[in-house]
Amino acid sequence: MNEVNRVQGLDSLIGHEAAREWLGRMIREDRLPHGLLIAGPRGVGKRTLVRAVVAAFFCESRSGCGACASCEALERDHQVGWHRVHAAEGKSTIGIDQVRSLEQTLSIRAAHARGRVTSVEQADQLSPGAQDAFLKTLEEPPPGNVLLLTTSRIDALLPTIRSRCQTLTLGPLNTEELQQVAERLGLQPRVPWALAQGCPGLLARLCEEGAEELRRGVLWVLQSPRGPQDASRWNLVLRKGLPAKPEREVLRERARWILQVLSSLARDLAILRAVPGDPNIDNEDWKEPLTELAGQAPWADPAGLLRRLAEARRWIDGSVDPAAALTTVLFPPERSLSLLAGFEVP
Ligand SMILES: [Zn+2]
Structure with missing residues (x-):
């Protein structure tokens, strides 16, 4: 299994320690808010964090152990409890039709006993109409559903969307943490580290x-x-x-x-x-x-x-x-x- 697909628990990520610690506790205590907004610059690690949350949420030991049946399913991209919403390929907006279809999905009982996690990637791409249509679902999703939104442009989200979510803001990693990420991924930057501005997602760029x-x-x-x-x-x-x-x-x-x-x-x-x-x-x-x-x-x-x-x-x-x-x-x-x-x- 390559490094990208390997399931990582919240504990094994690098950086964002406070956010990881809080998320881990919420999951273990079964208190994850039903609307969570993860905000931070592009490439800072939002998607990686979401995947670790999904791993921990469904993991038999609630950790993202990488070895149980749930973690293995996630590794094969077959985690039935995880539903993902994002702009269609080549499009830069998430339309109102996608929100309607999400509503339908959420109204059906989740296939996994633990429930369902829906991640809305780059939620700022929701069109204004789609954001409006999403409000009711976000306020009170059907029981057993958790909605995870990510954004690098929080100001592009309606205040009404933001107020219905608990927000976690991810800041840049420090140089030492970035170096650890590079080491883990076997990356060798060709230009000064500072150019990544604390964002692991930009590390690959430094190596091109x-x-x-x-x-x-x-x-x-x-x-x-x-x-x-x-x-x-x-x-x-x-x-x-x-x-x-x-x-x-x-x-x-x-x-x-x-x-x-x-x-x-x-x-x-x-x-x-x-x-x-x-x-x-x-x-x-x-x-x-x-x-x-x-x-x-x-x-x-x-x-x-x-x-x-x-x-x-x-x-x-x-x-x-x-x-x-x-x-x-x-x-x-x-x-x-x-x-x-x-x-x-x-
Ligand atoms: Zn596991």
Whole structure:
């Protein structure tokens, strides 16, 4: 059995200790809330945690032992008590029809004696209508049902959805925990650890062949004589190595990764501006070029830049063209608005 499919109990995960401890106790005492929202950045480990909850919930020893019949069924992806809801392949929303069909499923008695766990992955993808339709079920699911929602964009969920759930927020892992994850998965990052921003799900990215090249690409844009506003350089980096007409999701992923690199560099530039002497930075190997850049005008307002980065991330997760969202990050507002004309801004 490979590492990805192996059942992991709550005790054997790395990081998120308080959340794991609480979940384990709730499961052992049979007090798991019927509506639970697990929130945290992309790649922080929400899906892994959900699977560990499912394992423990159905496990004969309530631990996720990996050896009992229930754990073995989960390992083979045949855990009949676990029902999963997510956007259909190639779609970015969970529609109202899916919520209706979920209602029907929940009204039928669970096939497993312990009941049924339904996970709604990336619940922020529920369309506004679907969220509305979901409220009643979430408030009072039929007995024996537990609903686990996950989201990396909690602000995209209706307050009425949030108020019907107990929320568990997962924060980033520290470097030591990330190193443990990498060791367990046999990963060997090619770029500084800090780029994963505490998210194990991003570790694989750090190990990809093009990771270092992409990081260099971002620095190359920042060093442009035209400044970080150089849209043509951004476009080159965004599309490098991709087919002429890449799928939007591929482009989106690339744009997200570029933002990840950019936030790490922006953080370093802010530190280099603010802290005298020889401060520690994430991209320690680029101290010289970054120190040179830090003195320049575009980096005079790190808070503004971080705000725009967060905004660009929202745009990319929404339905905005990733290239437009990315080139907009550092553009003055009047220019960015014209670039975005024709795109829907969430
Ligand atoms: Zn077990």
